[in-house]
Amino acid sequence: MTCWTAAAAFGLVLCGAMTSRAADPDYGGLDVVRVRPNFYMIAGAGGNIGVQIGSDGVVLVGAGSEAASDKVLTALRTLTPLPVRYIIDINADADFVGGNAKLAKAGQTIFTNLLGNTALAATMTNGLAAAILGHDSILQKMSAPTGKATAYPAEAWPTEAYFQKRKAIRMSDEGIEVLYQPAAHSGADSFAFFRGSDVVVAGDILDTTRFPVIDIANGGSVQGEIDALNKLIELAVAPIPFIYKGVGTYVIPGHGRLCEQMDVVDYRDMMVVVKDVVEDLIKQGKNLEQIQAAHPALPYENQYGSKTGPWTTNAFIEAVYKSLTGKK
Amino acid sequence: MRHRISKGTLTQLLPFMVGLLMVQTGLYAQGAGGRQGGPPPTPKAAAPIDLTGYWVSVVTEDWRYRMVMPLAGDYQGVPMTPAARKVADTWDLEKEKASPDQCKSFGAPSLLRVPGRLHITWQDDQTLRMDTDAGKQTRVFHFGNWQAPAGPATLQGDSVAQWELPRPGDPRQPPPPPDPNAPPPTHGSLKVTTTHLKGGYLRKNGVPYSDNANLMEYYDLLREHNGDLWMVVTTVTTDPMYLREPFMVSTHFKKQPSDAGWNPTACSATW
Amino acid sequence: MTPNKLGLNLAMLLAVGLPALAQVDLSGSWASKNHEDAMERGAGPNPVDWAGLPLNEFGRAKALAFSQSTISMPERICWFQTQWHIAAGPFNLKMWNETDPLTGKTIAWVVGGWETRAPMTIWMDGRPRPSKNAPHDQTGFTLGSWDGDVLTAVTTHMKTGYMRRNGAAMSDQATMTTHFIRHGSMLTVAAVLEDPVYLTEPYILTRSYTESPTLLDSAGPPCIPGDEGVEEGRVPHYLPGKNPFLDEMNKVYGIPQEAAMGGSQTMYPEFRDKIKDKVANPGKCKRNCGN
Numbered sequence: 001m002t003c004w005t006a007a008a009a010f011g012l013v014l015c016g017a018m019t020s021r022a023a024d025p026d027y028g029g030l031d032v033v034r035v036r037p038n039f040y041m042i043a044g045a046g047g048n049i050g051v052q053i054g055s056d057g058v059v060l061v062g063a064g065s066e067a068a069s070d071k072v073l074t075a076l077r078t079l080t081p082l083p084v085r086y087i088i089d090i091n092a093d094a095d096f097v098g099g100n101a102k103l104a105k106a107g108q109t110i111f112t113n114l115l116g117n118t119a120l121a122a123t124m125t126n127g128l129a130a131a132i133l134g135h136d137s138i139l140q141k142m143s144a145p146t147g148k149a150t151a152y153p154a155e156a157w158p159t160e161a162y163f164q165k166r167k168a169i170r171m172s173d174e175g176i177e178v179l180y181q182p183a184a185h186s187g188a189d190s191f192a193f194f195r196g197s198d199v200v201v202a203g204d205i206l207d208t209t210r211f212p213v214i215d216i217a218n219g220g221s222v223q224g225e226i227d228a229l230n231k232l233i234e235l236a237v238a239p240i241p242f243i244y245k246g247v248g249t250y251v252i253p254g255h256g257r258l259c260e261q262m263d264v265v266d267y268r269d270m271m272v273v274v275k276d277v278v279e280d281l282i283k284q285g286k287n288l289e290q291i292q293a294a295h296p297a298l299p300y301e302n303q304y305g306s307k308t309g310p311w312t313t314n315a316f317i318e319a320v321y322k323s324l325t326g327k328k
Numbered sequence: 329m330r331h332r333i334s335k336g337t338l339t340q341l342l343p344f345m346v347g348l349l350m351v352q353t354g355l356y357a358q359g360a361g362g363r364q365g366g367p368p369p370t371p372k373a374a375a376p377i378d379l380t381g382y383w384v385s386v387v388t389e390d391w392r393y394r395m396v397m398p399l400a401g402d403y404q405g406v407p408m409t410p411a412a413r414k415v416a417d418t419w420d421l422e423k424e425k426a427s428p429d430q431c432k433s434f435g436a437p438s439l440l441r442v443p444g445r446l447h448i449t450w451q452d453d454q455t456l457r458m459d460t461d462a463g464k465q466t467r468v469f470h471f472g473n474w475q476a477p478a479g480p481a482t483l484q485g486d487s488v489a490q491w492e493l494p495r496p497g498d499p500r501q502p503p504p505p506p507d508p509n510a511p512p513p514t515h516g517s518l519k520v521t522t523t524h525l526k527g528g529y530l531r532k533n534g535v536p537y538s539d540n541a542n543l544m545e546y547y548d549l550l551r552e553h554n555g556d557l558w559m560v561v562t563t564v565t566t567d568p569m570y571l572r573e574p575f576m577v578s579t580h581f582k583k584q585p586s587d588a589g590w591n592p593t594a595c596s597a598t599w
Numbered sequence: 600m601t602p603n604k605l606g607l608n609l610a611m612l613l614a615v616g617l618p619a620l621a622q623v624d625l626s627g628s629w630a631s632k633n634h635e636d637a638m639e640r641g642a643g644p645n646p647v648d649w650a651g652l653p654l655n656e657f658g659r660a661k662a663l664a665f666s667q668s669t670i671s672m673p674e675r676i677c678w679f680q681t682q683w684h685i686a687a688g689p690f691n692l693k694m695w696n697e698t699d700p701l702t703g704k705t706i707a708w709v710v711g712g713w714e715t716r717a718p719m720t721i722w723m724d725g726r727p728r729p730s731k732n733a734p735h736d737q738t739g740f741t742l743g744s745w746d747g748d749v750l751t752a753v754t755t756h757m758k759t760g761y762m763r764r765n766g767a768a769m770s771d772q773a774t775m776t777t778h779f780i781r782h783g784s785m786l787t788v789a790a791v792l793e794d795p796v797y798l799t800e801p802y803i804l805t806r807s808y809t810e811s812p813t814l815l816d817s818a819g820p821p822c823i824p825g826d827e828g829v830e831e832g833r834v835p836h837y838l839p840g841k842n843p844f845l846d847e848m849n850k851v852y853g854i855p856q857e858a859a860m861g862g863s864q865t866m867y868p869e870f871r872d873k874i875k876d877k878v879a880n881p882g883k884c885k886r887n888c889g890n
Contacts, residue, residue, distance in 0.1 A: 031732050043732040230832055233674060240677050241821035244717040247736045258734040263771075265674045266759050272834040273664060280838050294839075299661035303770055303796045386866050388804055390635045391651040392852050395871055396878050399852060404889030405637030421880065443868035462868065492782070494623070494748035515747020517782065546782045550749070550789055552801065553776070560780070560805050562787045576632040578787050578805035589869060599875065 028074030033258055038172070039197045040079060041252050045072050046095030050201035050252050052194060054172020057085035057108070061192040061201035061252070063099030072099060073106055083108035086171060088178055089134030089158055090190045090203040092141035096254070100156040104129040126155045133167065134158035135180045137188035141218070179235075181205060184228035185212055185254075187219020191228075193235055200235050201252045206267055208256030211274075211297065211304045213311050214319035222275050222323040229268035236261035270300050278320045292317050370453035371471035376493055376516030377549045379456065383446040383559055383581035384589065390577075394441050397421075397598050398533045406535050412570035419534025424597040431595035434463035435483045435528035437543050437565040440579045445590050456489060456518075463595040469520050476524060481539055485525035492517045492546070518547040530565070530575065532598065541567040557583035623748045625708060625779055628815035629692040629786050629808035636804075638887050640689040644765045646844035649861030650854065652767055658797030659860055663842050665766025668835035671827035679822070681760035682739050682775055684716040686790035686804040693817035694779075699724075708743060708750065711817025718817070719777075721752040729756060735771050750779040762792060762802065767861070770796035784810040799863050853881035 025032075031043040035050075042049040046065030049072065051058060058080060064072050076084065084107030089097050107130025114121035122128050139161040144150040167178040174196035181189045185204045192201040204213060205228045214220040236249035238261040247260040277296035286294065292314050297305060305313035321327070368374070387394055390405075400419060408416065424432075434442060444462025451457040456469040469489035476486035493516040522543035530537050543565055550558040558580050565575040633640050649662060669675060680688065693711035697720075698704060705723055712718040717736075721743035729740055739757040743750055754775040762769045773794040780787040786808040791801045829835060837843070848859040855877040864870050 031730050033730060033732050033734075041732065043730075238674075238677060241823050243677050243679055243822050244712055244737055244819050247734055250734065257732045260734060260736075261674070262678060262758060263735075265672075265678075269834045269836075273836050276834075276836070277838060295660075296839075298839075299657060299664050302655070302657040303772070385868055386803060387868075388651040388802060388866055391865075392848075392854060395650070395858070395865075396852070396854055396874075397880070399881055399884035399888075402884035402888050404887060405634045406889065407634065443871060445868065515749070517748075517780075519782070546780075546785075546787070548749070548780050548787070550751075550778050551746075552791060553753075554793075554801070556801065558789065558791075558803065560778075560787060560789050562780075562782065562785065562805075562807060564785070575634055576785070576807040576809070577635045578789070578807050580789065580803055580805050589867075591869070599871070 025078045026074065027078055028071030030068070030071050030075050032075055032079070035199055035250050035252070035258060036197045039194065039199050039250075041258055042072060042075055043255075043257075044068070045075075046098060047093065047204065047254050048201075048252050048256075050192065050194075050199065051076070051079065052172065052174065052176075052197065052199075053080045053082060054174065056110070056172040057082045059086045059088065059171050059176065060084055060103060061088045061090060062096045062203065063087050063089070063103045065095045066098035066102065069099040069102035072103060084130045085110050086169070087130055087132045088176070088190075088192045088201075089132060089138050090178070090192055090201060091186060091254075092134075092138045092188045093186075093204065096203065097138070097142060097152065097156060100132055101153060104132055105155065106130075126159065129155065131160055132156075132158045133160040133162070133169070133178065135167075135178070135188060135190050136161045136163050137180075137219075141188055179231070181224070181228040181231065183219055183221045183224030185220050185225060186215040189228065191232060191235065197250075198237070198248075199250045199252065200232060202232055202254065202264075204254030205229065206232065206251060206253040206259065206264060208253050208259065208263065208267070209304075210255070210306060210311055211300070211313065211316035212267075212271065214316070214323060216319050216322050220319070220323075222271070222320045226268065226271050226275065229264060229271060232264050233261060233268060236264060238262065270297075270304070274300065274317075275320060275324070278317065279324055282321070282324060288318060288321050291321060371456075371489070371491065372450050372453040374491060376491055376514060377518070377547075379448045379518060379547060379549070379559065380450065381448060382584040382587050382590065383448065384584050385440075385443045385445070386580055386582050387443050388580075390441070393531050394443055398531055400533050402533060403531075403535055406530060407571055407573045407575060408535065409570055409572050412536055415536045415570070416534045421598065424532075424534075427597060430597045431463060431465075431483060431528075432597065433529040433532045434460075434465050434595050435537070436467060436485050436487070436522050436525060437537050437541060437563070437575075438528065438530050439463070439465055439467070439484070440561055440563065441577070444593075445584070445587075446581060447587070447590070461590050461592045464592050465595075469518070481524045481526040483526050483528060485522040485543065487520050487522040489518060489520045492519050518545075520545045520547070536570050537565060537567045538569040540569050541565055541571075559583070622705065622745055623750070623781050624696075625750060625781055625786070626695045627693075628811040628813060629694065630811040630813075630815075631689055631691050632807045632809060633689045634807070637689075637889065639763065640687065642887065644763050645847055645851065646765050647842060647847050647859050648765060648854075649763065649767050650848070650858045650865050652762060652861040653798050653800045653802055653863040653866060654767060654861040655797060655799045658767065658794075659862070660839075661768045661797065662766040662861075663839070663845075664836045665768070666835035666837055667765075668829055669766075671829040672833070672835070673824055673826070673829065673831050676824035676827065677822035679715045679717070679737060679819070681737075681757045681769060681773075682716065682719050682741070682754050682777075683757075683760060683762060683769055683773075683790070683792055685710065685719070685777065686788065686806055687761070687763065688713075688716065690714060690716070691811065691815050692786070692788075692808060693815040708752075711815075712819040713817065714819060717819060719752070719754065721750070739775075748781065752777045752779070762794075762797075768797055770794055772796050786810070849879070851881065851886070853879035 033041045038053050040051040045068035047062050049064050050061035109125040109128050111121050111125050139158045142152045142157050165180045169176050177193040179191045239248040251259040274297045281291045442462045447459045449457050454471045458467040467484045469487045471489050525541050527538045546562045548560045560580050562578045690713040696705040697707040699706050708721040710719040717738040721741045723743050735756045735758045739754040741752045741754040743752040759771050760769045776791045778789040789805045791803045793801045848854040855874050
């Protein structure tokens with residue numbers, strides 16, 4: 001043993017408590033949170049994106065914003081070489097569907113061989129792009145009647161639209177339920193529930209960074225939002241009876257950190273309390289301005305509220321007020 | 329196959345290993361910092377922590393026993409003996425208001441629980457002094473082989489102090505010998521033992537401690553990431569007459585940059 | 600002993616016995632001395648008693664809306680305490696260290712779970728903190744370091760909970776710094792809570808423990824929810840101005856509402872001058888009198 005070897009050995013002993021770590025992978029500047037061994041959440045690309053990876057390929061829930069698509073693709077390639085097979089849209093907001101076209105195009109349809117006719121398959125699948133599954137309400141919002149300008153190009157629209165309350169598929173040996181939630185955040189919301197992974201992707205029905213955006217003009221309502229949150233609480237299972245073991249069902253919110261059932265309960269409770277307070281003020285004969293001035297959401301303003309930006313506390317109160325009074 | 333370290337290698341390595349051992353031990357030696365062969369540093373010079381300055385009570389615990397007059401008969405938390413209970417049950421608010429001795433709840437065992445400010449200074453190299461604005465009391469902590477003068481017990485008693493320094497390894501083993509060449513320690517606590525106390529009140533509503541009570545305290549400093557400096561005082565009062573077990577509380581103070589808020593007020597039996 | 604053997608033995612001695620900077624053995628069973636805040640830590644605080652708590656207006660509003668029936672909601676029956684309950688609760692502590700199997704070095708200290716609080720694992724190996732988007736669970740995430748003889752643990756990623764069990768809420772944005780200070784057979788725990796959502800400044804509690812010769816078992820029992828009379832989906836709360844216990848502290852203790860509403864000012868000595876003329880003489884203790 002040489003002198004240097006011994007010294008190096010001592011150095012290792014002295015510094016041995018530190019865990020050696022490889023360099024962090026490149027996720028294109030996005031935050032990728034591992035939810036389950038086969039499931040990830042990508043945050044920072046607009047709305048949160050759920051990512052299931054398995055033998056059949058990748059299923060995305062949400063596609064993020066258009067501007068973040070390249071970063072999302074970088075992140076996905078760091079996670080797996082498998083192609084995206086499905087994008088499940090759970091609402092029609094730009095920060096959830098903006099990436100549809102690019103991510104679908106970068107993926108690969110499961111219909112690669114339509115009765116041996118590849119050309120037909122390409123025609124029916126936007127050039128063999130990954131499928132985009134979403135409730136018909138999403139297709140209605142993204143498309144337009146013939147002759148009218150559309151909000152999005154055709155290759156971004158859902159290719160598999162459904163009308164039922166529930167749509168189910170099975171990918172990578174896991175049942176996936178897409179559950180329509182009427183009149184919640186908007187008129188076009190769904191949950192995507194991955195039964196094997198025990199993960200629910202909730203979209204903007206749950207947003208831990210702000211008061212929920214209740215898009216009255218597009219079919220949202222406060223009671224629908226509360227009903228949807230109650231449904232989410234039902235879907236998510238808490239780690240009972242062994243409450244210290246893990247966290248039970250994971251819930252991916254539209255924005256903000258990864259959640260579980262109790263976080264949804266906190267959010268639901270906030271909605272109910274604010275609704276009750278606004279309702280009480282309405283009964284007292286107060287108008288909208290008076291109600292806003294009374295700060296009915298005061299217990300929650302510091303956590304979820306904002307005085308500036310696209311969705312302020314006052315905007316939220318107005319939405320609750322309009323929803324309760326039926327005023328537009 | 330037997331592996332052998334060459335004599336040359338060992339000769340090179342050994343000083344490194346011995347030096348390492350000396351550094352590790354020296355970092356924690358007690359009474360370190362003096363010149364080689366010179367007299368040991370004074371307690372003031374050897375202070376591993378700086379308790380001097382102004383400190384304010386931050387009352388987040390036992391609020392209704394400290395910030396206001398507690399209810400008569402409210403003894404929650406104090407492990408009183410039946411004898412103590414008997415004494416406390418005779419406490420009378422009007423009598424206390426009229427009493428010439430308004431300082432019963434300002435004795436050493438309860439002084440730090442009175443909301444107020446502390447001013448800690450070095451009276452001399454061997455003596456640390458604590459003044460309180462609430463009750464205008466003074467406590468004096470003597471280091472070294474100080475002997476209390478004869479005389480009656482007092483409200484603040486006689487306090488003997490020593491620095492407690494961190495030490496590595498197994499606390500059940502004797503500490504390593506002090507290294508006069510080691511740098512002065514930068515962590516530690518103040519331990520204060522107080523005896524010869526005149527009986528008083530642990531709480532203003534008459535929860536008593538007797539002339540047999542003794543007090544042991546530890547003063548620790550905690551620096552928070554936001555810059556706040558806290559002094560945490562763990563106080564243990566033993567009283568075979570009035571406490572069925574040692575009464576243990578911890579009181580915290582925040583360092584103040586100046587004497588702002590210093591407000592000397594006389595003792596009050598009710599406030 | 601040959602020079603070679605001496606050298607090897609010395610090397611082994613140093614390698615094994617090399618202490619990290621001033622690590623104190625905190626392991627053991629520590630009995631909580633509930634001599635301060637005895638009632639608050641045990642049976643629970645009085646309703647609408649936030650004196651000494653630096654609540655901001657949002658924290659106060661949240662607390663005023665709180666109904667004790669909340670904990671009977673079926674969704675919340677198994678909603679246990681956060682790590683703050685180490686300081687706010689009455690329970691003993693069981694502590695031990697986890698070591699690296701290869702080096703023998705301590706890689707974590709564990710404060711065992713107890714009844715309604717999950718174990719706290721204090722990682723000492725400098726591992727990175729999880730992302731802000733990582734889930735928050737019952738244990739939170741804690742990193743520790745030694746400052747002299749004091750173990751300082753910083754916990755984030757906690758779930759929502761309570762600073763006090765009378766509705767003073769703690770958000771999931773809170774950070775808890777816990778200092779473990781051992782003096783012989785005594786342990787002082789100083790816990791500082793920073794909550795940007797509900798507090799105006801840090802909230803500190805300091806607690807005392809003594810080493811117990813009785814072995815403490817550390818385990819959180821399982822939780823089976825039962826029916827406590829609150830139907831699913833109902834959210835008990837009080838409308839603004841309708842909390843029936845607003846005057847509780849005044850009625851029972853003569854403490855004015857101004858103090859009971861909490862806020863930073865209620866922590867400092869000068870607050871006494873403010874309320875001096877408003878404190879009523881409440882007479883004799885009628886409930887929760889101790890002993």
